[in-house]
Amino acid sequence: MNLIWILSYNFFIISLIAIGGVSAVVPEIHRVFVEHYHLMDEQLFTQLFAISQAAPGPNVIFVGLFGWQVAGVMGAVVSLFSLCVPTLLLAVMFEKTGSQYQSKKWYNVIKLSLSPIAIGLLLSTSTLLIKKDFNWKMIVFISVIVFILSKWKLNSIYLLFIGIIVGALGLLN
Amino acid sequence: MSLKNYNEITTIKLFVTFAALGLRGFGGVMPYVHASLVEKKKWLTNEEFSELIVIGQILPGANVTNFAAMFGYRKCGWQGSLAAVLGILIPPFLVLLVIYNFFKIYAELAVIKGALKGMLAVASALVLVTAAKLVLAQTRRVVTILLSILCVTLSGYFKLPLFYIILIIFPIALLMGWRASK
Numbered sequence: 530m531n532l533i534w535i536l537s538y539n540f541f542i543i544s545l546i547a548i549g550g551v552s553a554v555v556p557e558i559h560r561v562f563v564e565h566y567h568l569m570d571e572q573l574f575t576q577l578f579a580i581s582q583a584a585p586g587p588n589v590i591f592v593g594l595f596g597w598q599v600a601g602v603m604g605a606v607v608s609l610f611s612l613c614v615p616t617l618l619l620a621v622m623f624e625k626t627g628s629q630y631q632s633k634k635w636y637n638v639i640k641l642s643l644s645p646i647a648i649g650l651l652l653s654t655s656t657l658l659i660k661k662d663f664n665w666k667m668i669v670f671i672s673v674i675v676f677i678l679s680k681w682k683l684n685s686i687y688l689l690f691i692g693i694i695v696g697a698l699g700l701l702n
Numbered sequence: 703m704s705l706k707n708y709n710e711i712t713t714i715k716l717f718v719t720f721a722a723l724g725l726r727g728f729g730g731v732m733p734y735v736h737a738s739l740v741e742k743k744k745w746l747t748n749e750e751f752s753e754l755i756v757i758g759q760i761l762p763g764a765n766v767t768n769f770a771a772m773f774g775y776r777k778c779g780w781q782g783s784l785a786a787v788l789g790i791l792i793p794p795f796l797v798l799l800v801i802y803n804f805f806k807i808y809a810e811l812a813v814i815k816g817a818l819k820g821m822l823a824v825a826s827a828l829v830l831v832t833a834a835k836l837v838l839a840q841t842r843r844v845v846t847i848l849l850s851i852l853c854v855t856l857s858g859y860f861k862l863p864l865f866y867i868i869l870i871i872f873p874i875a876l877l878m879g880w881r882a883s884k
Binding site for chain 2: 542543544545546547548549550551552554556557560564573575576577578579580581582583584585586587588589590593594597605609612613615616617619620621623624625634636637638639640641642643644645646647648649650651652653654655656657658659667670671674675678679684685686688689691692693694695696697698699701702
């Protein structure tokens with residue numbers, strides 16, 4: 530089957546069930562494209578995600594990079610388009626008819642009900658990212674980062690710099 | 703040009719504004735969105751901002767692009783929606799391509815391999831903290847944590863497609879949320 534078709538069809542489906550943002554659907558993207566279609570190996574997949582954290586802008590650009598790696602410019606355009614457009618249409622429809630949905634109570638019930646899924650998926654993403662390089666030094670380093678973030682409100686780009694330096698020095702091998 | 707015209711929101715202004723937001727937004731765009739649209743430009747009130755955020759979170763997909771689409775539509779219709787979304791996506795993506803090509807050229811160096819490992823650890827920690835923040839925002843943490851554990855088991859261990867995971871967990875969570883809200 531044609532790569533462009535595989536990308537557009539699957540990202541379209543994922544876009545409709547993408548609860549909790551792009552970071553939360555990383556396991557699903559991995560399941561479909563790495564485990565099912567074998568479009569790339571696991572290490573490259575997680576590395577693309579890590580690299581996309583180093584760029585500014587919304588996390589969704591990771592999907593563009595993924596498409597780029599698989600099928601070049603067209604892959605990037607089609608992947609981003611398929612992941613964004615269906616929910617954008619929903620968003621605009623919501624905006625058009627928004628006045629009917631003013632009941633704050635239902636917003637909150639739905640939002641709270643989606644939370645366990647988002648939380649579970651995020652945990653899944655977090656473990657998926659380090660599965661290949663799993664060792665005790667990684668655990669210690671991650672714990673330190675989590676500790677820092679719980680104490681101080683720090684922009685993640687500084688933490689990524691720390692990560693790059695610590696990793697480049699070979700302290701995590 | 704009168705002051706009114708100067709303050710008028712056009713599709714070009716939307717594109718430029720969201721492009722600037724995207725490029726500044728290291729580690730999450732949303733704080734910059736609030737600072738720019740609500741505090742500086744006063745294109746939105748605080749209430750309008752929170753309302754758009756909540757809808758953006760309920761809808762599937764990326765929160766920020768949903769927000770951009772709704773805001774653009776509210777101000778300039780379809781063209782506005784398109785301008786805002788393209789603005790927030792394209793410039794950051796071009797920056798990402800530059801970073802990616804740098805890593806690709808030096809991919810075989812031990813230093814770069816190590817650096818990627820460090821980035822993965824930080825990315826993993828960031829995602830973990832996002833999850834922790836969501837847990838802390840809950841009023842009924844025990845139920846949420848139990849359902850999250852179920853979700854992570856179904857996703858990580860049983861490798862169940864996301865669609866089925868939602869089908870299993872969402873109704874339970876909705877039922878419990880609805881009962882608690884009564």
